[in-house]
Amino acid sequence: MVSSGKPTVIHQDYIARIRYANTLPPPPCPPKLLDIPNTGLSSGQYTSTGFASRLAREQPLNIEADAELGMPIDLVGIPGVFDGDESAISALPTPPPLHPADRALMRPPNALGKNSANASSASFLRRTEYTTSHTQGGMKFESSNSSNTMRVRKKRARGHIAEDDPIHITRHVQRGFNIAYPEDAYTGPDTHENIRGADILPEERQAWKVPKNPHDPKLECIGAYPLLPDWDAVPDTGSYMLHKFSAAPINNPADPSYDPRLDVAILRPIGQTVQDEQAFRQEQEAHKIDPTTNNHPIPRFHYEFFLPSDRSKVHGIKRNFTTNDPNDPSLPFDEAHDNEDPDAPPRKYFKYENIRTYETEKQTGDPERTYDDVVALALHDPDIHRDEPLRNTQLQKAAYFYPIMQRTVIRGRRPGRVEFSEEQQKVHIIESAARDPVGEAERREQVRRRFDPSLAVQEV
Template sequence: MSRPPPCKFILHLDARNRAYCLSVLTDYVIASLSSQGVYSDSSAPENSCSPSSDDAEPKELVLSEFRASMSKSKDSSSSGGFHQEYIASLRYRNDLPPPDMPPKFLDIPHEGLDRFLTPGFASNLARREEPNIDVDAEGGMPIDLVGIPGLHLGDESAIMAPENPEPIDQADLALLMTPEQLKNPAPKNTNVSFLRRTQYISAGLRAPDGPKVAPIRTKRGMDKTKSQDDPTYIKKYLQKGFDIAYPHSKHVGEDTASKIKGHTPTKLEHDAWAHPVHPDNPKLKPVGFYPLLPDLEGFPDPGGFVQFKFDKAPVQDVSGKRDKRMDVAILLPSAPEERVCQEHNTKAALYKTNPNLYPDPGPIPWDYDLYLPEKKDAAKNVSASLRITNPDRDNEALYTHDGADNTKFHRFDRVRTYATSAQTLGNDQKQKDIALTLFDPEEVKDGKRDGLDSRQRAAYYYPILGKTRLKPERARTIAQAGLAPTRPKTKEDQVDQIQVVVRDPDEAEVYKRSLHRAAIDPKFAESMPPPPENPENDAEPAKQEEDEGEHDADRQASPEDAHDDAGNDSDE
């Protein structure tokens, strides 16, 4: 707002030089201030805002003359009067300009207020002033479900969101961000003044308005960090632990390609090895020490094991204890039903389309049939046949059943089918999960030390390639929900009985297991036995059987070949 022009003060005096009105003249406003004037005595006029009837016309003085007159009046009345100053409050107008877009006013007749208060006034006004919003009769929310096809037959797909929606366009992904993602991230690489300068917060940082911080101490720390990433440094660091544990095999000469000398251990490291302390509970004392070693002779054909867990105990003993038949149980995988395969294929296709939005479904969730020995006391004989340390493991007296052709076998009966609840595979990281078993030759009973005398006392570990959690079969769960018939369908080639005969591995199987040992045992790889004479001829029948098995799995997964009769059992 521009500065207003200078004001002009006019003081009105009566014949006795008493001021009774002060006028302020400006271009914007004229303000008047009433006053009672200055009196030499304590009496006041009856009407201080107008001159006395016996006085002449008032005089007009400028402000300077008024001040001079007031000073004289003050001096003259100093003996018994009082001083009074005039305070004028100036107010300037600042009217807002009219709006560029004035509001819309409806031309409403206003004969009286009674008609505005009637209930029909708002309805008539709404009918007369039609809104420009297109809304159907149901307000965008259909409540008549009769015309929706298949709704009353159990098909709610027309009113439900699609199970597999189309991938969202890349331009619209920003609209799906959460409030946490929209927040500004915390600033990184900021100089903190109250922290002590160390290698971790000062290396690679720049000053706010200066060159890169690279003091001599930081450079030495960076060189030390770089040396710790060197392969030679890592080998020496690992060898230091073996030198502390086995000082008699410590290498004292120069470093070679096959032998390397570890770093010099400190006294604290020697004390920590001699007197170990539990990290969480220092009161615990160790009762035994076992070196951690791989079981080089315990590799199966796949090179690892699979861990299975049940949601509930499959079978329980009469006394509530664990059934020993679970130690020798058999899990036979089978293809799941067609619906599960279709869901998995759909999820896999969506994952390939947009991996950032859709999770990886993983492998197909197989079904597993659980088989247990027919009799509870047969678990002891089956375990004796499978134990590699048992010299009488080939004795036919251990078998519990006789076949039609005078063959001996262990009989396993099907208990029930389990579905995969969750599974994880770690083929890329075989040593991520391991199983441990503690072995002490002195604790082995007499008569069972065949082949175990050469093994040392150690904690042997076995790689776990995958973990699977099993739940009861889907058919029963779905039937309980009322979404399927109460009698589950029986697969045509479902196996209800397995006859097991135990034998030692042949040359091809031994060579296949030796490949897994050679991957972690360099000395064994140098002296590894040659492959079998005709591995290709042996592999072709195996491949043919595998192809036939895949064909059978695909065939049994089809719903056309499945039987509706659950009691149609077959023996194999």
């Protein structure tokens, strides 16, 4: 059957989806991938430290390392590098303390991947005695009686005070003196002149009465020394200098025993080199800009080392440089007569000979803070130390401390010409003899007034 109607026209649109590629270009420095045969991810060993260690041992180093190891360093602009001074690129003599947040980065490889967290570090867990006793090392369950409750309240009250508060620090410092000298403890109200010390716990009083060694509790304390300054031994500079030889100054294979001449040796500074003087001026400028970060600089010197010619002179030199009969006629002085005046008495002295020249290898210290870094300590007990006295005053039983201004390591200077900022004349022999202090005594007294509060009160 044929229809007589017109055919139906259907309009249909053609939709073509065109996707344009937007691929990123390769990186300018693509990583170099090595084809290393391994078991892949299926073994589960790729996360262990042994997997990386084994690859490091098996795979050879196929990187062409040049003189700069692939990392060129531009030294232009660093002061003193081309003059032989490498202090700007060297490691600090006293590295800064490690930040607590960075301690996890310093863990050894065998400690990686191990969970060190315990129940005490979880903030959402309730702290109980039976879950934290094994981690606190000594905690035990106690009943909540009145004494324990008051103890907890005192600890909470102390916790509200900031630890960096000056009053808080002063109270705890004063508490240490109150424990040692309870008869001198201040118990009145707080004033500008006097501040009461912090409360002393019974455990602290017991620890002071019966001290115990923290490493070996079986050890017993057989004696104690009060810590005191030795004002009579303070030099006119206000502090001492500690010099350490990088190598033995006297090397005698035939006699390896200690040479007593080192006790009375003389180090004579002979000046600074041009490089050392320039470095010292740069350190002075840095100290002026930021005194809190940069310590007061100390000049670096070259030294001439002198020793007596004979070991038998050591006892006489020590006696001559003391206050206990320094002009004893029995001292073995070296004598020299005056050629111009034959009737004049002979000149008495001790002869020192030049041994070697030394240079400063490294040096630390701060002349303005002589008690902050290192101090020398000497224990003295008149009942035990029966040696010949070296002073006309008698010391009590105490541990005497002495300020150290600087610590210097010196090494033997190699032969050759050295350019000094000020030319010094070489000395071959030193004639040494003691004399009474003149201007030195006044400078020593000024240093003592600076630190001794009793003299400051007398001046007022």
